[in-house]
Amino acid sequence: MTAPALVFVVDDDPSVRRGLDRLLRSSGLTVESFDSARDFLDRPEHEGPRCLVLDVRMPGQSGLDLHDHLVTTGRDIPVIFITGHADVPMAVRAMKAGAVDFLSKPFDESELLGAITQALERDRRRWEDRQRHAGSA
Numbered sequence: 001m002t003a004p005a006l007v008f009v010v011d012d013d014p015s016v017r018r019g020l021d022r023l024l025r026s027s028g029l030t031v032e033s034f035d036s037a038r039d040f041l042d043r044p045e046h047e048g049p050r051c052l053v054l055d056v057r058m059p060g061q062s063g064l065d066l067h068d069h070l071v072t073t074g075r076d077i078p079v080i081f082i083t084g085h086a087d088v089p090m091a092v093r094a095m096k097a098g099a100v101d102f103l104s105k106p107f108d109e110s111e112l113l114g115a116i117t118q119a120l121e122r123d124r125r126r127w128e129d130r131q132r133h134a135g136s137a
Helices: 012-024 037-042 063-072 088-096 109-136
Strands: 006-010 031-034 050-055 079-083 101-104
Touching: 006 012, 006 037, 012 031, 012 109, 031 037, 037 063, 050 063, 050 088, 050 109, 063 079, 063 088, 079 088, 079 109, 088 101
Parallel strands: 006 031, 006 050, 050 079, 079 101
Antiparallel strands: none
């Protein structure tokens, strides 16, 4: 049995983190928030379905750089980017790297919740497949 689904939020703006935390918890989701890519990377892997709501522009390691790092190190986690500074090349880079969605701040809450639902379902299927294969080995 896998752990409950978990939504990670990485954004350097405390008010954005608090707002997302309230929104996601009020929707019945379990949330962990981080103010930097480094803090997120220091957390042990979650053994269950999860997704990452990730700000693009942060001091230190950007959201795009964090996503690239996750992909190259094999940490397969569905990512939804949020940004107040979107441009087309940035969005294209994120989507080509496998992002679930790319939302501009301020974003529509229902659009974000829909993207999170899609990301968690994608990851839930991946975890179930992994468990089936482990059970048959």
